[in-house]
Amino acid sequence: MKKGKRVLVIGSGGREHALAWALARAAEVEIVYVAPGNGGTSWPPFPGDRELQPRAPARSVPIPPDDLQALIAFAREQAIDLTVVGPEAPLARGIVDAFQAAGLRIFGPTRAAARIETSKAFAKALMRACSVPTPDYAVFHNLEEARAYLRAHPGPVVVKASGLAGGKGAFVCESAEEAEEALYRLMGERVFGEAGDTVIIEERLYGSELSLLALSDGRTAMPLLPARDHKRLMDGDRGPNTGGMGAYAPVPEVGPEAIEQAVRQILMPVLDAMARQGTPFVGVLYAGLMWTASGPFVLEFNARFGDPEAQAILPLLETDLLGALEACLAGRLEDLNLRWRPGACVTVVLASPGYPGSVPEGLPISGLDDAAAQEGVLIFHAGTRWEGTRLVTAGGRVLSVSAIGPDLGEAAARAYAAVERIHFEGMCFRRDIGRASVRSL
Ligand code: AMP
Numbered sequence: 394m395k396k397g398k399r400v401l402v403i404g405s406g407g408r409e410h411a412l413a414w415a416l417a418r419a420a421e422v423e424i425v426y427v428a429p430g431n432g433g434t435s436w437p438p439f440p441g442d443r444e445l446q447p448r449a450p451a452r453s454v455p456i457p458p459d460d461l462q463a464l465i466a467f468a469r470e471q472a473i474d475l476t477v478v479g480p481e482a483p484l485a486r487g488i489v490d491a492f493q494a495a496g497l498r499i500f501g502p503t504r505a506a507a508r509i510e511t512s513k514a515f516a517k518a519l520m521r522a523c524s525v526p527t528p529d530y531a532v533f534h535n536l537e538e539a540r541a542y543l544r545a546h547p548g549p550v551v552v553k554a555s556g557l558a559g560g561k562g563a564f565v566c567e568s569a570e571e572a573e574e575a576l577y578r579l580m581g582e583r584v585f586g587e588a589g590d591t592v593i594i595e596e597r598l599y600g601s602e603l604s605l606l607a608l609s610d611g612r613t614a615m616p617l618l619p620a621r622d623h624k625r626l627m628d629g630d631r632g633p634n635t636g637g638m639g640a641y642a643p644v645p646e647v648g649p650e651a652i653e654q655a656v657r658q659i660l661m662p663v664l665d666a667m668a669r670q671g672t673p674f675v676g677v678l679y680a681g682l683m684w685t686a687s688g689p690f691v692l693e694f695n696a697r698f699g700d701p702e703a704q705a706i707l708p709l710l711e712t713d714l715l716g717a718l719e720a721c722l723a724g725r726l727e728d729l730n731l732r733w734r735p736g737a738c739v740t741v742v743l744a745s746p747g748y749p750g751s752v753p754e755g756l757p758i759s760g761l762d763d764a765a766a767q768e769g770v771l772i773f774h775a776g777t778r779w780e781g782t783r784l785v786t787a788g789g790r791v792l793s794v795s796a797i798g799p800d801l802g803e804a805a806a807r808a809y810a811a812v813e814r815i816h817f818e819g820m821c822f823r824r825d826i827g828r829a830s831v832r833s834l
């Protein structure tokens with residue numbers, strides 16, 4: 394009998410748990426390792442074919458995602474067939490280049506291609522060069538010049554660190570004073586270190602936000618279901634920005650024509666330009682869009698799956714994820730036809746008290762088995778760990794509770810019915826994920 398495939402997922406969040414879950418459902422997969430994983434990324438094999446159950450086993454491996462040499466050694470020792478990168482930090486360190494140089498198969502963009510996320514200045518210049526709609530902007534390396542620009546250009550702006558800032562580097566400013574303060578924090582106080590030494594000042598746009606993720610083999614863009622993230626901490630999009638408090642997919646008001654328009658005006662020109670520069674983008678290209686009265690504009694690109702978007706998109710994917718990722722590596726994406734379950738998926742993030750600031754750890758978590766037994770529900774761990782036989786909190790975002798249902802309303806009802814069964818001290822979550830009225834594009 395032919396041996397099954399051995400897969401390694403890099404990362405430790407809800408996105409990586411969802412990736413491991415989706416890969417463990419693929420018929421060919423023998424085992425999924427997750428480095429370093431979390432309290433939810435080890436499970437036994439589940440024989441049989443139960444709805445929403447992974448078939449192959451998974452195991453957490455305690456290797457940090459930035460220890461490229463240890464990851465390469467592990468992939469060699471374990472004869473890993475494919476490594477899948479979750480977060481941006483290892484991409485920025487060149488994990489894909491290092492694996493490729495070692496002759497190992499890995500899904501994700503090279504360090505040069507990941508610049509679309511790791512340098513907003515690079516992404517903006519690329520978009521300008523290929524006429525991709527994005528807010529007007531200027532780039533600064535010097536605080537005084539940036540201040541002078543603000544004074545000469547009154548009007549609503551967004552101030553952004555060019556480098557990686559864990560999703561917290563964009564300041565949407567209500568006034569000139571706020572914009573000056575944001576500049577000072579980035580360039581004067583250097584709150585994000587060198588990530589803020591280059592700053593973008595960008596025109597503020599108004600509209601409806603959308604996350605459009607696409608698989609790419611370097612030439613073709615294969616869009617996934619459109620998703621909506623909820624970055625603010627509190628209901629009604631109030632409070633500070635976070636890594637993401639919930640998501641849903643698909644987005645009812647985004648039809649096939651809107652997706653086709655975004656692929657034609659945004660994703661394809663960017664992929665073509667990257668290929669022409671000699672840095673083709675292979676991986677997941679994530680466009681953070683603002684859909685305005687005059688169409689879609691790019692607020693940012695990411696070079697990976699979104700978190701928590703992945704936890705809302707992947708449960709709806711019927712096509713085997715392993716096969717889809719392999720098609721990207723083989724340059725055969727054109728031949729792939731992605732199939733999706735009908736209905737919708739809603740993901741609610743459960744966060745520790747104090748998030749997105751500093752949080753306590755070690756709070757016992759209860760009710761997960763009962764929650765997971767609810768119809769259509771999948772629980773993806775993030776900041777969790779085991780202390781003996783007790784599962785406890787170990788980070789800001791603790792769990793993602795996803796539920797699929799025949800429509801958005803039912804999916805949300807199922808997700809919240811599961812959330813009600815889970816408890817840890819001071820648990821925070823939004824109550825309006827997938828429940829706000831549908832916004833028009
Ligand atoms: P970014 O990290 O660039 O995606 O920005 C984070 C969040 O800030 C986005 O999800 C938007 O909610 C907001 N944002 C960023 N750029 C703009 C813009 N030009 N106009 C309005 N809101 C923006």
Ligand code: GLY
Nearest residue numbers: 622637699700701
């Ligand atoms: N959900 C936003 C991100 O993954 O960057």
